[in-house]
Amino acid sequence: xxxxxxxxxxxFMSLSGRVLPVLTVLSGAFLLVGLVWGFFFTPDDYKQGSTxxxxxxxxxxxxxxxxIWIMMLVTSLIWFIRRHHVSALAAKAxxxxxxxxxxxxxxxxxxxxxxxxxxxxxxxxRLTSFMILFVFYLGYMALWTAxxxxxxxxxxxxxxxxxxxxxxxxxxxxxxxxxQGLHQGASLSVDAETHVDNAFYLPLLVCIAGFxxxxxxxxxxxxxxEIRLRRLSALQVRGSAx
Amino acid sequence: MTPDLGKxxxxxxxxxxxxxxxxxxxxxxxxxxxxxxxxxxAEEEKRHRKNG
Numbered sequence: 001x002x003x004x005x006x007x008x009x010x011x012f013m014s015l016s017g018r019v020l021p022v023l024t025v026l027s028g029a030f031l032l033v034g035l036v037w038g039f040f041f042t043p044d045d046y047k048q049g050s051t052x053x054x055x056x057x058x059x060x061x062x063x064x065x066x067x068i069w070i071m072m073l074v075t076s077l078i079w080f081i082r083r084h085h086v087s088a089l090a091a092k093a094x095x096x097x098x099x100x101x102x103x104x105x106x107x108x109x110x111x112x113x114x115x116x117x118x119x120x121x122x123x124x125x126r127l128t129s130f131m132i133l134f135v136f137y138l139g140y141m142a143l144w145t146a147x148x149x150x151x152x153x154x155x156x157x158x159x160x161x162x163x164x165x166x167x168x169x170x171x172x173x174x175x176x177x178x179x180q181g182l183h184q185g186a187s188l189s190v191d192a193e194t195h196v197d198n199a200f201y202l203p204l205l206v207c208i209a210g211f212x213x214x215x216x217x218x219x220x221x222x223x224x225x226e227i228r229l230r231r232l233s234a235l236q237v238r239g240s241a242x
Numbered sequence: 243m244t245p246d247l248g249k250x251x252x253x254x255x256x257x258x259x260x261x262x263x264x265x266x267x268x269x270x271x272x273x274x275x276x277x278x279x280x281x282x283x284a285e286e287e288k289r290h291r292k293n294g
Contacts, residue, residue, distance in 0.1 A: 054254060057261045100264050107257070239286070
């Protein structure tokens with residue numbers, strides 16, 4: 001059995017149709033448990049006060065904003081190398097989710113920054129690379145809508161995705177590359193000495209799982225929509241030719 | 243019901259409010275686009291079957 005058989009739209013529709021309801025229920029459950037746990041049942045931080053509750057939104061959305069772009073890079077490379085339409089459509093389907101996650105990360109970070117740093121925004125390496133990532137998401141989505149021929153659009157957006165990957169990686173490692181700026185290091189780490197306190201760590205993990213499941217559910221739903229639209233335009237072309 | 247958020251209540255509640263709004267908007271948009279595409283495709287397939 002090969003994973004490439006799911007590059008066939010019919011096989012993809014069949015499998016995704018079966019797993020989507022399960023993933024949707026799971027994502028709803030994880031998000032509900034994680035956010036209720038984080039908001040209602042975690043203590044205030046001794047330095048940050050109640051603003052620490054913002055990490056349950058900020059960290060998962062920032063984590064996804066970067067990793068969705070990496071997922072788009074992988075699917076774009078698959079399109080480039082193997083010319084599987086489903087992978088190009090999956091990258092296109094993921095972009096609106098990625099830009100929403102980037103916006104949530106930027107907004108929640110700014111709202112948290114005002115009481116903690118005294119400013120909504122600073123030209124800090126991580127914040128700046130995140131802002132550039134946001135612009136790349138906008139450009140990526142605009143490019144898909146600007147080009148009529150779908151294969152050409154997939155080719156050009158794939159190239160844009162490869163270029164933007166530099167900023168996705170910079171967003172992740174900016175704090176390590178430049179030891180300056182306001183943004184602190186990672187909140188999540190396998191090393192118990194460096195990650196956030198356990199009172200926040202466990203609900204944070206549940207929230208991240210909920211966000212990831214929500215992303216997978218939405219990207220499957222949106223890819224299914226793109227496949228249907230592609231089939232629709234193929235039928236319309238065939239109809240107008242006869 | 244709401245925990246005591248102290249002097250940062252506005253910041254915490256606005257962060258949750260904006261995030262929930264953005265997520266709800268994304269889910270709503272994804273569902274409506276999906277329903278519209280499904281309906282249009284069903285109509286087109288029906289038309290094609292009728293025309294042979």
